[in-house]
Amino acid sequence: MNDLSDEPLRAVRFAATDARLREDVKMLGALVGEILAEQRGPEFLATVERLRRAAIDRRAADGPVEALDAVLATIDPADASDLVRAFATYFQAVNVAERVHRIRRRREHERQGDGAQPGGLRAVLGSLAAEGVNADEVASLLPRLRIEPVFTAHPTEAVRRALLEKERQLVASLVEDIDRMRTPAERAADRERMRQALTASWQTADTPPARPSVGDEFEHVSFYLTDVLYRVLPVFCEALEGALREHVPAAVPDGDRDAVCNVLGFGTWVGGDMDGNPNVGADTIEATLAAQRARVLRAYRRDVESLARMLTQSPDRVVVDAAVSERIAQHHRLLPDAPVRARDADMPYRTLLTLVQQRIDGTLDDAPHGYADADDFIADLDLIERSLRTNGGEHGGAFAVRRLLRRARCFGFHLATLDIRQDSAVHDAALAVLLDDADWARRSAEERAGQLHRLLADPIAAPTGAAEPAAATLAVFRTIDEARGRYGARAFGPYIVSMSRSAADALAVLALARVAGCLEHDQVPLDVAPLFETIDDLAAAPATVQALLDDPAYRSHLASRGNRQIVMLGYSDSAKDGGLLASRWALQRAQVELTRLAHEHGVRITFFHGRGGSISRGGGKTERAVLAAPRGSVDGELRLTEQGEVIHRKYGIRTLALRTLEQTTGAVLRASLRPRPPEPREDAWREVAAELAVQSRAHYRALVHEDPAFPAYFRLATPIDVIERLRISSRPSKRPSGAGAPGVQSLRAIPWVFAWSQNRSGLTAWYGVGSALQAALDRHGDEALVEMARDWPFFGTLVDDVEMVLAKSDPGIFARYSQLAQGSADGDLHARFHPRISAEFERTHDAVLRIKRAGELLDGDRRLRQSIRLRNPYIDPISLLQVDLLARWRADGSPEDERLHALVATVNGIAAGIQNTG
Secondary structure, eight states: OTTTTHHHHHHSOOOGGGHHHHHHHHHHHHHHHHHHHHHHOHHHHHHHHHHHHHHHHHHHTTOOGGGGHHHHHTSOGGGHHHHHHHHHHHHHHHHHHHHHHHHHHHHHHHHSTTOOOTTSHHHHHHHHHHTTOOHHHHHHHGGGOEEEEEEOOOSOOOSOHHHHHHHHHHHHHHHHTTTSOOOHHHHHHHHHHHHHHHHHHHTSOSSOSSOOOHHHHHHHHHIIIIIIIHHHHHHHHHHHHHHHHHHOGGGSOTTOOSTTTTSBOOEEOTTTBOTTOTTOSHHHHHHHHHHHHHHHHHHHHHHHHHHHHHOOOOTTTSOOOHHHHHHHHHHHHHOTTOOOOGGGTTOHHHHHHHHHHHHHHHHHTTOTTSOSSHHHHHHHHHHHHHHHHHTTOIIIIIHHHHHHHHHHHHHTTTSSEEEEEEEHHHHHHHHHHHTTOTTGGGSOHHHHHHHHHHHHHSOOOOOSSOOTTHHHHHHHHHHHHHHHHHHOGGGEEEEEEETOOSHHHHHHHHHHHHHHTOOBTTBOOSOEEEEEOSHHHHHHHHHHHHHHHTOHHHHHHHHHTTSEEEEEEESHHHHHHHOHHHHHHHHHHHHHHHHHHHHHHTOEEEEEEEOOSSGGGTOSOHHHHHHHSOTTSOTTEEEEEEOTHHHHHHHSSHHHHHHHHHHHHHHHHHHHHSOOOOOTTHHHHHHHHHHHHHHHHHHHHHHHTTOTTHHHHHHHHSOHHHHTTOOOOSSOSBOGGGTTOOSSSSBOHHHHHHHHHHTTOOHHHHTTHHHHHHHHHHHHOHHHHHHHHHHOHHHHHHHHHHHHHHHHOOHHHHHHHHGGGTTBTTBOHHHHHHHHHHHHHHHHHHHHHHHHTOSSTTTTOHHHHHHHHHHHHHHHHHHHHHHHHHHHHHHTTOOSSHHHHHHHHHHHHHHHHHTOOO
């Protein structure tokens, strides 16, 4: 656009250090303008400019939304889709520029002073050492220090993979000139590459013509695993090892090359998450594991080939351990026809690595000469690294071999652990068939536990032709058993039981596994992780886990798993059930009680945090959440889900992925080694928080779950009907039991949150919070809540998160969406609900400002406030176009036509602008 970025950028006061960000945004904005003029013509660009300026003027004058109506009325409906895409293309450019600027800031930190970026490993370990943390404490923690992001296939990514590839090209070109050291000719070439990427994006459809398969989802997630994290892993290990040797050197003895190798691990749900997805089962488990193994083996082969070219040492120039020659002889016996060139005979490392390549190829083909497991492959690499290190090769290749070794130790032959997830109701249905008990699911938890104990002690014979759903469930366990032999024990993460409500739900997994023959040394070789999702389930979680820990059969199983119990906590459904405040408090209390229980029973507990991207689904800054967790609940381990646009934002660029992993690990180190000291005021604060949770939940449920007309209002005042048609996931948007239900109960949390973020209300993150905060302010006084927010990380983080969502919300735009519900069959639902929602927004807004003692939202985070202000003038027209399109499309029966395609474009455009989906 001619000067697309000039005016809002003049309104935003960038710091001097942000001048290059301003240059990047301006340059990309100009490119977008050129592309629009080229692809759609000068008249179209003039229309975009007119709408853009009207939106900016309206924001500058703090005018009503209606100020844009006159301009929008002149828009040809045929241009609506491309108008939206024009603004979305600009958002893409700004988002990329901001991410690259984060890399620039990281480099500036590394160049200045001691180079320790706040939150990074060097900064955190330096601070801990200054606080008196000693080498013994760190050495004791390292063996159990474990950070494990788990990538899910939840439908929260509204941008298709082909467009993400174009974005990578933009990033690469911007990074090339990040320090403005390119020549004019090089800069011109960079600009042409960026223009090419943006033009190709413009010419590519926003959404694919078909819903993605599980295999497509694997391709998407594996991009981050193999193209980003595989490369970043050894760099992270070196950073951690370097920070440890700098600040607590005695914690890592000289020569210990394995101390940090197990700190990182990666998991995935793609292909193993059966909960509500009929497309996932035994076949996708096997296919996913095979695809993951193939991906990582090919990555190893490329690295081994590179090492073979590098390691050309000759025995007449340097000593090579005799073990290398012995290993070559062993491999030759296994591979008598292996092609090894005679001219390389005086290069033993190259010769051995050539044979290693042959064995990797054999592993890929399941040939007899392939590696039995990753340990055999690691042994070959370890032998080469040790020989180099002890014979003058530390700087002649040992470093490169060590990097591959660290990858192999992390990724094995499995790439990422595959979690298995299933709804407890499916297990009950399978057991009802196997036990010939139609009333099984209706029996009490005690009755079911008793019968399961009998089944564990004397398992029934596995039926060969069991009816569904028993057949499908048993097939999953049989596949797990076979796959563990093929891919190794590390190939599987926990078996997660959704909607866990009693000890019987965990015992059911053990019983079904026994019936299927999924056993090792007469024990089920899987961690069973109950998932507590609703407010009531979270409240009952301590009693459920207590019953498991008191159960002899389950304790025997737990002993075989190292007395480590994994408990998954559901952020999404608990917030959808009772609102944000009640959800956060239920999660906090569950962690406190379960940590206490684990200590009493002599077991270790690992909390698996089922976080989403948005605040109301547990999103936000991971390091802040870790530091706000209850004392003792972290203890060296963090396992959490990463999904959708969050994966792209955190792990889409290698440097930012490294920063993400450093910040997360740093927070876990601090929370484990120097947790917050006991706080005498916390008992009183907890009482206030409990009051807030009760009041907030009641207010939230009165609207969302108890008003019979609210589901109809929700479907009219949000674009949920468009979101349900998006082809972004293999999983349905509703749970199977409620696929035809009109209410919100059956709707999954992701589209629920997505819909309320699209209409710019953000209701899911603050409704009910304002009423509870106002009541607490009136009852306890401002100073009490100000003190809680300032000195209690749990409450301070909650208030900050609500403040951010309020700042991203726009009541004026939301009112236009609400007006879509004026003429419903149930009456004027806009008049019924909008005043209630608006009043709660104002209560929340005022309460947050009182607690923060601020004059405006985000007063303490000017960078974020300016980023929102920069984007809002461009999001507003998209939102109003979406409202207009929704009204006309619905009036004609919501057909599959060009208007739907335009609506999909508005969904993607708004998501890109607010940087949030579900």
